[in-house]
Amino acid sequence: MTEAETPRRTETVTNGIPVSTGVGIGPLFVFAESFAFDAPAYCLMPEAIAPEVDRLKRAIVAAKDDLDHLRAEAALKVGEQDARIFLLHRQMLDDSSFQTQIERAIREDKINAEAAVSAVVSRLSDAFARLEDEIARDRATDIRDVGRLVMRNLGNRDPSTLVAPGEKYVLVTRELFPSDAANLDKDRLAAIVTEIGGKASHAAILARALGIPAVTGVNRFDDLAKRGGSTLIVDGRDGTVVIDPAPETLERYRKRGRAFDRIRESLAAGPSLPGMTRDEVPVELLINVENPGDVLPDRLDGLAGVGLYRTEFIYMNRPFFPSEDEQLAVYQQVLKRAGTREVVFRTIDVGGDKPLPYFRVDREDNPALGWRGFRISDQWPDLFIAQMRALLRASAYGNVKIMLPMVSTVEEVRRAQAIVQDLKSDLKRRGTPIAPKVQVGVMVEVPAAAIAIESLLREADFVSIGSNDLIQYLMAVDRNNARVAALYQELNPSVLKVIANVIRAANRVGKEVSLCGEMAGNFYCTLVLLGLGLRRFSMARHYLTGVGRLLRAVSIDEAEAAARRALNFFTTGEVKAFLGARTRDIFSSIGVALDESDLE
Ligand code: PEP
Ligand code: MG
Numbered sequence: 001m002t003e004a005e006t007p008r009r010t011e012t013v014t015n016g017i018p019v020s021t022g023v024g025i026g027p028l029f030v031f032a033e034s035f036a037f038d039a040p041a042y043c044l045m046p047e048a049i050a051p052e053v054d055r056l057k058r059a060i061v062a063a064k065d066d067l068d069h070l071r072a073e074a075a076l077k078v079g080e081q082d083a084r085i086f087l088l089h090r091q092m093l094d095d096s097s098f099q100t101q102i103e104r105a106i107r108e109d110k111i112n113a114e115a116a117v118s119a120v121v122s123r124l125s126d127a128f129a130r131l132e133d134e135i136a137r138d139r140a141t142d143i144r145d146v147g148r149l150v151m152r153n154l155g156n157r158d159p160s161t162l163v164a165p166g167e168k169y170v171l172v173t174r175e176l177f178p179s180d181a182a183n184l185d186k187d188r189l190a191a192i193v194t195e196i197g198g199k200a201s202h203a204a205i206l207a208r209a210l211g212i213p214a215v216t217g218v219n220r221f222d223d224l225a226k227r228g229g230s231t232l233i234v235d236g237r238d239g240t241v242v243i244d245p246a247p248e249t250l251e252r253y254r255k256r257g258r259a260f261d262r263i264r265e266s267l268a269a270g271p272s273l274p275g276m277t278r279d280e281v282p283v284e285l286l287i288n289v290e291n292p293g294d295v296l297p298d299r300l301d302g303l304a305g306v307g308l309y310r311t312e313f314i315y316m317n318r319p320f321f322p323s324e325d326e327q328l329a330v331y332q333q334v335l336k337r338a339g340t341r342e343v344v345f346r347t348i349d350v351g352g353d354k355p356l357p358y359f360r361v362d363r364e365d366n367p368a369l370g371w372r373g374f375r376i377s378d379q380w381p382d383l384f385i386a387q388m389r390a391l392l393r394a395s396a397y398g399n400v401k402i403m404l405p406m407v408s409t410v411e412e413v414r415r416a417q418a419i420v421q422d423l424k425s426d427l428k429r430r431g432t433p434i435a436p437k438v439q440v441g442v443m444v445e446v447p448a449a450a451i452a453i454e455s456l457l458r459e460a461d462f463v464s465i466g467s468n469d470l471i472q473y474l475m476a477v478d479r480n481n482a483r484v485a486a487l488y489q490e491l492n493p494s495v496l497k498v499i500a501n502v503i504r505a506a507n508r509v510g511k512e513v514s515l516c517g518e519m520a521g522n523f524y525c526t527l528v529l530l531g532l533g534l535r536r537f538s539m540a541r542h543y544l545t546g547v548g549r550l551l552r553a554v555s556i557d558e559a560e561a562a563a564r565r566a567l568n569f570f571t572t573g574e575v576k577a578f579l580g581a582r583t584r585d586i587f588s589s590i591g592v593a594l595d596e597s598d599l600e
């Protein structure tokens with residue numbers, strides 16, 4: 001049957017957690033780790049199948065060449081007899097049925113060559129491994145070896161090249177790791193759908209930073225992985241995912257997408273920077289940056305700077321830790337773009353849901369409670385010292401602040417400060433230029449740190465509330481676990497009380513306090529945070545317009561009154577309903593009409 005004759009598939013609707021707002025429509029594109037080899041598996045668009053088969057053929061020819069070379073080299077080193085193993089491997093590749101089986105998998109299952117090699121090799125090697133005869137059983141290893149060689153010759157490919165040129169696609173994956181997300185070509189992505197992950201997962205944070213609609217917690221990966229050629233609608237406002245939509249559904253969602261764009265445009269129509277309230281109280285607006293390649297936005301006069309530079313992304317997508325000089329080069333580049341604006345560099349925050357491929361940590365039962373954030377720097381001074389030296393050296397080129405993630409105790413801050421003092425003295429002694437004063441601050445994201453805030457403020461030059469983790473630990477809810485996502489509540493009365501306490505304590509002693517978790521960019525939270533005394537908001541740049549405009553439409557008195565009311569409610573639902581209504585009223589006073597789902 002040709003493509004044109006394929007019957008139209010029936011529309012299916014499924015739901016997940018909305019984590020990045022907007023409506024995205026496009027062909028489904030599956031991205032999965034293959035099971036047998038560490039290679040990605042994709043579903044192919046129909047037009048990508050023939051080029052994929054050609055790619056396989058080229059890889060097999062190259063693998064045969066490799067085997068001829070290996071055999072010649074081995075013959076010289078160990079003699080003809082022992083080099084015969086490569087001849088055997090070559091014969092396997094010459095056997096046309098091996099290639100035919102892989103080709104068939106590409107054509108029939110519409111999967112990429114790596115996934116097809118992986119499937120065929122696993123099937124064959126499993127069959128041999130089950131045999132009685134020991135010699136025959138050993139062939140299982142040979143088959144895997146040959147498979148690996150072909151795989152190596154397939155090389156790495158950019159997944160977006162598999163989708164029809166010019167078309168935006170919907171990425172479907174079981175779990176999007178920060179290192180994958182950092183590689184995404186945002187101009188080709190219509191939306192993201194994942195099985196694992198909640199609102200505060202790093203994949204969600206990246207999707208929001210890129211302004212790409214995303215829905216997580218969609219428990220249908222295995223089903224979707226078999227639907228090459230399907231179209232998907234992703235509504236990142238309410239979590240709806242429509243598979244193979246009927247034409248009328250498609251039209252309805254296209255209209256919704258256009259309405260969403262109109263709201264965005266009306267938000268962008270007025271000034272949002274520099275940050276200030278209606279009664280002209282200044283509020284610093286800053287951006288969060290994840291990627292070294294992210295350029296500070298042009299035409300953003302009035303932006304205070306980068307409130308959170310997640311340096312761990314410099315450590316990802318590379319074979320090993322970056323050296324001090326490599327880091328310095330990246331930091332200098334960022335500072336050059338920032339000009340006189342400040343950049344708060346957060347020291348490496350890996351572990352938990354941000355693994356580094358080359359840094360294998362023993363399996364932990366509770367990674368979120370384990371070796372992550374500053375705990376790694378604290379126990380591994382070489383890592384910390386290299387980064388601190390790079391940051392201190394970078395301070396000569398711009399306005400640098402340093403921030404420590406996942407701090408739980410006062411002693412941790414003292415140890416870090418002591419190292420920084422030693423490094424400063426050493427660098428000065430050597431005549432290396434550094435800024436006269438480099439502030440070292442602390443993220444407040446562990447409940448113990450929030451409770452001991454007065455003591456921490458004695459040691460830290462500034463604090464920043466990491467609400468993503470703080471909520472996770474206060475509510476005892478894994479930020480990546482879709483099952484318990486309903487309990488991940490930024491407007492929970494307990495969360496608000498803890499945040500209020502931190503802001504109050506910092507303001508009382510005149511130390512800088514900001515909030516750099518996702519709450520800072522969530523319109524629902526702006527009023528209450530402002531009313532609690534927050535004057536520094538750091539968020540994905542994409543949210544600056546909305547938050548900036550909201551701030552300019554509200555007075556401090558109104559915000560304080562709203563915060564007082566919000567703190568008196570018993571339930572998250574009550575807080576949300578109250579703040580939602582107030583926020584919509586304020587937006588409508590400046591001519592921006594929002595509906596409930598646009599607010600998150
Ligand atoms: C946070 O926890 O709020 C935060 C900003 O850090 P991350 O999201 O990178 O853990
Ligand atoms: Mg955090």
